[in-house]
Amino acid sequence: MSNQDWTVRVAKYVDDLQKVAETMQLVLDQTQMQSKSGTLEQIAVNRVELVSSVTELEQMVEQRERLLGDAEAPQAGTTLIEKLREAAETSLADRCLIVSDTVSSVHQAAISLFVCQFHLANYTAEVLRLLSGHDTPATYRRSSDGGEKQHGGGRIFNDAA
Numbered sequence: 001m002s003n004q005d006w007t008v009r010v011a012k013y014v015d016d017l018q019k020v021a022e023t024m025q026l027v028l029d030q031t032q033m034q035s036k037s038g039t040l041e042q043i044a045v046n047r048v049e050l051v052s053s054v055t056e057l058e059q060m061v062e063q064r065e066r067l068l069g070d071a072e073a074p075q076a077g078t079t080l081i082e083k084l085r086e087a088a089e090t091s092l093a094d095r096c097l098i099v100s101d102t103v104s105s106v107h108q109a110a111i112s113l114f115v116c117q118f119h120l121a122n123y124t125a126e127v128l129r130l131l132s133g134h135d136t137p138a139t140y141r142r143s144s145d146g147g148e149k150q151h152g153g154g155r156i157f158n159d160a161a
Contacts, residue, residue, distance in 0.1 A: 006072035010089075013067060017060050021103045024050065024053040024054075025105070027049045031043055031046040067080060081093050081097055081100070
């Protein structure tokens with residue numbers, strides 16, 4: 001195999017990675033919209049699709065490691081982008097950087113969606129806790145409060161009265 005063959009395999013890898021990232025982005029966008037409309041059945045379907053996409057992404061990581069360690073790959077560099085720049089494949093390196101940014105964006109969207117859904121799942125219990133005046137869970141205590149016990153939102157109504 002020649003260095004050109006390695007470059008072709010990297011280009012196919014970047015194509016595949018872009019497809020996986022775009023699929024994940026679409027599923028996350030759909031899940032976010034359905035979270036707003038309350039379509040729980042569709043959210044479950046999206047979760048299955050998302051798990052499938054994450055599995056594909058994990059396989060892509062393995063494929064990237066094989067490409068990085070390939071005998072035909074340039075010796076200089078520790079990432080595909082660095083190796084592509086070393087091989088004077090700047091357009092493919094730039095495209096790889098764009099796909100990398102997409103994957104990073106999908107990662108942030110997934111974390112944001114998880115946090116939102118976590119809080120939405122506990123929304124009713126949280127509102128009841130606030131209104132009843134129960135203490136705030138330990139994970140929400142501020143370190144700057146000097147160890148004082150924080151009180152739930154029910155106290156807000158009492159203090160306001």
